[in-house]
Amino acid sequence: MQLPRSGSIRDDTALAELYQRHVYTLLGSIRRCAPTPEDAEDILLEVFMAAFEHNALTGWSEGKQLAWLRKVAHNKCVDIYRASQRRPSLSLETITEALYDDEDLLPEQMALHAEERALLHAHLTRLPEQQQQILGLRFGHGLRSREIARKLNKSESTIRMTLSRTLNLLRRNYSTEEDSDA
Numbered sequence: 443m444q445l446p447r448s449g450s451i452r453d454d455t456a457l458a459e460l461y462q463r464h465v466y467t468l469l470g471s472i473r474r475c476a477p478t479p480e481d482a483e484d485i486l487l488e489v490f491m492a493a494f495e496h497n498a499l500t501g502w503s504e505g506k507q508l509a510w511l512r513k514v515a516h517n518k519c520v521d522i523y524r525a526s527q528r529r530p531s532l533s534l535e536t537i538t539e540a541l542y543d544d545e546d547l548l549p550e551q552m553a554l555h556a557e558e559r560a561l562l563h564a565h566l567t568r569l570p571e572q573q574q575q576i577l578g579l580r581f582g583h584g585l586r587s588r589e590i591a592r593k594l595n596k597s598e599s600t601i602r603m604t605l606s607r608t609l610n611l612l613r614r615n616y617s618t619e620e621d622s623d624a
Contacts, residue, residue, distance in 0.1 A: 456500035461490055464508055468515050475519035477526070485518045565615050573608045580605060 469486050476482035492514050493499055499507060566574060572594075579590045587605065591598040 457490075457494060460493060460500070460507060460511075463504070464511055467508070468511055471512065472515050472519060476522065481522065485515065485522065488518050489515045561619075565612055569608065569611075573604060576601060576604050577608060 465486070468489060469482060472485050472489075473479065473482040476485055489511055493511060496510075499510060502510070566577065569577070575594070576590060579585045579593065580587075585593070587598050587601045590596075591601045594601070
């Protein structure tokens with residue numbers, strides 16, 4: 443990693459020495475909290491960019507510098523964690539495995555899955571538009587009742603009641619269909 447030019451050779455040398463002294467210590471502790479090695483390196487870069495912008499850092503004792511760098515690294519890790527909680531992500535491997543799960547099934551199993559999807563689609567299309575929309579927001583987009591209520595300008599209790607009634611209706615439709623098939 444190359445630090446940007448600060449203008450003074452003395453400052454550049456001090457920052458380069460600071461980097462050389464603490465890079466491995468910080469990277470080791472950041473790797474424990476970062477999801478990937480690449481994320482750890484990005485956080486490390488952000489820590490040293492913050493050090494570059496903090497003019498007084500080079501005048502501090504080595505212990506105080508390390509404490510400051512560790513605190514910044516900790517705060518950056520917390521930021522990454524909070525962001526991941528707001529926007530959970532799936533690894534590419536997980537998505538790929540889910541896409542190709544059906545390929546491992548026997549042709550009969552694939553046909554059964556296709557029939558089940560078609561049956562579900564038929565049941566869903568018979569529902570009123572609002573019930574379809576609420577189910578789509580809940581299960582398709584993963585929204586909570588409160589978020590759906592806000593989005594549709596309805597009360598949260600109305601959304602919960604509609605979800606409950608709709609799911610019960612679907613259960614009854616499925617059980618009625620199973621009884622008639624038997």
